[in-house]
Amino acid sequence: DAGVIQSPRHEVTEMGQEVTLRCKPISGHDYLFWYRQTMMRGLELLIYFNNNVPIDDSGMPEDRFSAKMPNASFSTLKIQPSEPRDSAVYFCASRGPGQGSNSPLHFGNGTRLTVT
């Protein structure tokens, strides 16, 4: 049973470049979450989707960040243009249907982004 798959595992880019992070949720899961983890701020929820529809994007830091979920098996988080303060580990997580927030999230292994 494949878990949540994120790519790439590591991304190093220069300031001003566009960065795209990818996520494949667990098959059959209808919720998808994007989190960012830093030492300073801990784990922050950026945006989440239900049935491919964005429900809450209030955690997206600014307009440079955008997320899409074109179908049930794929989501992207894009940063354009990237800045050094975007350096963090970005996690994708998915949840199965039925129990709302009583059911656990399944996390991917994250993408470590470094912007120089």
Added chain:
Amino acid sequence: GNSVTQMEGPVTLSEEAFLTINCTYTATGYPSLFWYVQYPGEGLQLLLKATKADDKGSNKGFEATYRKETTSFHLEKGSVQVSDSAVYFCALGSGNTGKLIFGQGTTLQVKP
């Protein structure tokens, strides 16, 4: 609004010592409570959960009891191992919105 507060780390223990990591929450209604664990270089994994007051979640020797009267969900283990070294996150399930609110995480280091 809903929030979760964990004790600050790092927590450093010797092998076989008793572990407590404190977690308190603020929430309306009756949220579900979770503990997640993050090993180095990996994503978070569910460790245990409790969905109503007085429930005790347990897994791999870890336990936590949902205490509504003290709004707490402290994590305990009677005898830690080096392999338990990780970051532990307390989380609250926000029923209406379907999202989890995480505490800031507590780093546990167990020395042989």
